[in-house]
Amino acid sequence: MKRICLLLTFALGMTASYPQSGYRLWLDYKPLNEPLSDQYRTHIRTLVFPVNSETDRVAKQELLLALDGLLGYQPELTDRIEGSGALVIGTPASLPLLDDVREAQGALPKHDEAYAIRSIAGDNTPMTVIIGNTDRGVLYGVYAFISLLQRSQDISMLALAEAPKVQLRVLNHWDNLDRTVERGYAGFSLWDWHRLPGYRDPRYTDYARANASIGINGTVLNNVNANALMLTPAYLEKAATLADIFRPYGIKVYLSARFSAPVDLGGLEDADPLNPAVQQWWSEKVAEIYRYIPDFGGFLVKANSEGQPGPQNYGRNHADGANLLAEALKPHGGVVMWRAFVYEDTEPEDRAKQAYNEFKPLDGKFHDNVIVQVKNGPIDFQPREPFHPLFGAMPHSQLMMEFQLTQEYLGFATNLVYLGTLFSETLRADTYCYGANSTVARVIDGSMNKQPMTAIAGVANTGTATNWTGHPFAQSNWYAYGRLAWNPDADAGTIAEDWLRRTFGNDGSLIDALLPMMMRSRETAVNYMTPLGLHHLMGWDHHYGPGPWITDKMRADWTSVYYHKASKDGIGFDRTVSGSDALSQYVPEVRAQFEDPQTCPDEYLLWFHHLPWDFNMKSGSTLWAALCHHYYHGAEEVADMQAVWAAQQDKVDHIIFQEVTDLLAIQREEARRWRDACVLYFQQFSDMPIPDGLESPEHPLEYYEQQQFHFVPGI
């Protein structure tokens, strides 16, 4: 047993650069200085953990690493359960079936990935059992146990049992083969394609550890705007190496498939899904992929959207396209995740209606290994959107959720915006499709329509940044996504607190200060970006900063004016029956919430209504005044965040403290820019003064319109 002790001293108020903060994410096992450490030592005296697989091996390794870091010792390793304080870990098959173990087994849900953690009094031999039906369940149980220790929880009377509510919990990497990342703000792609398959970057393993620790069990390696090269032997061999590294952590590899691959690679004349040669090509290609990756997860496909090829190129529909690939994958157990984020080639009356219009008629037409991937809202990952009307609207199809972790429309990696609340808001929204309490979560977890396959996707926010996500707090969005993917009903506040404790330790005053800041942060961003249901106001193309003035692009629905429709007569997109009638895509109970501007919640007011500037808000003020107050309040809230953070100086690592201090200062500037640009822009139409007591914008509107940003990342 080799032991290396690194002593790091932050001496005399001088800062030391070690460790490089953030790389270890929420798995930085710093020593606990807690009263419970003694309890932990008595309950983790010996360890019985039979290793029968690579998954067992990595789970045991993680546990020992955690114990050593958190508690500073290693338990005695043994293969016999005797004496008190045994930690017993395994499956019913791997463990001796003592009565105690059977008791734990009895608590275990019937699910491949389930685990139970039980404190068992025993006959003079109190012990703790972590049991799973499979080694993957054991792995999740081990991570859950580590989390208990990190959060200083009492482990003397544990009775936990958990199974994931969603089967396929995947990250979508919009990573290109040249290592750029579309909408990536944390550096570049983690995948060093050039040096794969030979060079196995140690970071791949740490990526797998982080994902496994929050229950993510799949990853789509390449961008949905896919390059067909990904499906060639050279790249499949590379992907196979990643799959080999991820496999012990319970993570399957998926690939984005370019629909025209039979033409691009196979030399066929078309990629028509009804062409037998095309079907044959995919069948052979899929068989080839499974030779490289025996447990390959399947394909993610973006087709007939933003210029990507698809079945409509050949007069077929999305079901034809998805089923083509599904048939090829079926014999191997693979699935197709088919995105519903589509465009017609022609300009729509209301882009918000498109996915529903195209997919609703196809309900029931998809094969049973196809699942339709629907973004959380009907436009495109805006700071706030109502839930997507497809949720609940396709009872005979399998639907999955697509969230975006990378902050494309939420300030990139410079804005502190905790997305747990955004995700949860959508998941808890009630579609009423099957009566009250038909929440989006219940659609996604399959409990509404009994769909056999369930899935959820998050567009990853990871990159080559040392701390993975660019902004230290953006780690919490990766974390929250994993936790909500496992349990869409989980509480965003609990998740945020868990993340804070695992990241910054268990100082109560720090949690009390930072938790409310995180929980408020998304509403803050909505306020200074797109309050009152406004949306799609961002800068052209790169989506950085405000651009309410964006007009005259290739398509009207790529401009801002299309969405806010500000004019002398008012602002907002009328989606009621008097307008685009997008509201009709929701069931009556939902429509009733939104269709009357007098009762529509402020959060969605201008999403559904076009209203005059002097519209009388529920608060009594005019719409114009309310709009201004939201923008100004949002910017002020960032100043509040700065003050909250500044007070934590002595409680967090000095490097992270400085990083977040820097980033909040940037965020404050960005919030002011959003505020001033939008207020000045809309004021042209309202012709009303900025309400008393609010400071004047620093610059005239032209200044903001003329700001140029070069080499904005993520494109």
Add this chain to the structure above:
Amino acid sequence: MKRICLLLTFALGMTASYPQSGYRLWLDYKPLNEPLSDQYRTHIRTLVFPVNSETDRVAKQELLLALDGLLGYQPELTDRIEGSGALVIGTPASLPLLDDVREAQGALPKHDEAYAIRSIAGDNTPMTVIIGNTDRGVLYGVYAFISLLQRSQDISMLALAEAPKVQLRVLNHWDNLDRTVERGYAGFSLWDWHRLPGYRDPRYTDYARANASIGINGTVLNNVNANALMLTPAYLEKAATLADIFRPYGIKVYLSARFSAPVDLGGLEDADPLNPAVQQWWSEKVAEIYRYIPDFGGFLVKANSEGQPGPQNYGRNHADGANLLAEALKPHGGVVMWRAFVYEDTEPEDRAKQAYNEFKPLDGKFHDNVIVQVKNGPIDFQPREPFHPLFGAMPHSQLMMEFQLTQEYLGFATNLVYLGTLFSETLRADTYCYGANSTVARVIDGSMNKQPMTAIAGVANTGTATNWTGHPFAQSNWYAYGRLAWNPDADAGTIAEDWLRRTFGNDGSLIDALLPMMMRSRETAVNYMTPLGLHHLMGWDHHYGPGPWITDKMRADWTSVYYHKASKDGIGFDRTVSGSDALSQYVPEVRAQFEDPQTCPDEYLLWFHHLPWDFNMKSGSTLWAALCHHYYHGAEEVADMQAVWAAQQDKVDHIIFQEVTDLLAIQREEARRWRDACVLYFQQFSDMPIPDGLESPEHPLEYYEQQQFHFVPGI
């Protein structure tokens, strides 16, 4: 005093992922387990280190970090020298001028950056003094002292005094503003331009620490193929933030200037250096830069080369162009580094002659704040080149060296190639320009022609890779460059050993195994890539892998066939009087070494001569057989490297062990590919069999010719 103790256990043969290896470079202060630790404790009992500047602050911080990590304790901090075991650090101005301090001061060279380290017996108060004329000298002294500890050197009788032999020791980053890096193989640019100036990535500080620790005192932030945007206020503000971070570490910021900036940014009609409006524009632009960066170092310029604009566009010469910028910089103390790596627009008779032909006639025409930056060899950073004929040939001009750390032609970040030997080979080459012992080093350090300004540049191999350089051993090239920049006469072997000790510890058997491997590694690469003076055989454009068949490109001198000239009658580039006569650019003593193929060293044979396949080598074999043996031997040597490395498994961090194991396996494949591709290609012309005893290539030539590499990094 806060103390954080991280206990890392590699338990039971299971590997732990912490720490993420390599980030800390040679500054990873792991505990010393050496007999000398006791000596260190008695000699570093108290610390007297007055802090009067930011540079003092960071030097003291680094020392305390190192002592804590290496020795596990902090000395008592005091401002009085009393008792034995005092470590006294400062300048003559900051320290009490006791006799002991005066003694140390007496040893101090007269140079701003010099330091002396002296053990002083004293009257009952033996102590150690680290003294510099400036705080920068102190900083270098502190790093030198830390290095002594890391390498377990006796510190009881120290009498060191050091001053750098070259004044400006800079890195050239070929980093683009979109964060791609031309010829970058370690990920992407360290500079997160988008989040500058607000977000100060902690990595910037660690970059500065690493450079300061090896004496680098300048950095050119952007690519020589420059974007004029770099000179706009938005980017100058970003560069200024980097300059602020680097300044305490004695590092100045320089920028690559696009010669056409007066047109691109200033709206002028031309950038003619004799146009007063152009002169005025540069004068104002430079004044503006100095408002952002008061100690701005100056410009690096690539002009009239590979499509870059330059003075020749207006019928002026390189001196006109360089002097234009020099005049603008002069009042502020800035310098111009003007690259001699130039092309004529027309195809040259011999590209090797171009720089000399263009620059030699300009000798004496450059202003005194211009220094001409010359690559080590006359072609372009090939695995082996003779020294550049300009060295020593411009006695009335200031010349500096440009080395390439990034392995553009040496296998990128997959090949273990220690470049200290390559750099040293050039620096020790004798130009004979001022008689015997007119080494390139003595040209560079100014001792030959008494040039007042001296400089050296290294094209950086750093990037976003966690370990900075992609290949763990590529760190040694950054390290060696810094050490040779400080002292061009330093021994490459000593430097390699120092790096090994600081990186892997002081295990004697490990040093004995790895040092010869490193020292041999560059010759190994030459053998399997370009033996016997061959050059420029690499793949098209991306420069990855072999491409001796490259022909028919825009310019003949961008092809391989132009350089090897293989045909039925032989192989090699005749640069004697019967050929291009490039040899005439060297003085007679040098010519004499090379002009007779019977006596020309094998290393340069085909660089200077075109010889028949059956040419009789000094070894007695034919040229063809010798060529084959070099290629095969090179590939075999990589197998030897694998064996040497495999034997170190228990002696190095398990993550680095696995990384290097992976990379050596890739290198072995690449070496075989080079070998087989080149031998098969040349065999077409030699019509001779591969010598007995050598295995047959695995594939036919067509296989190698048809290999395609997509998205090769670094372009």
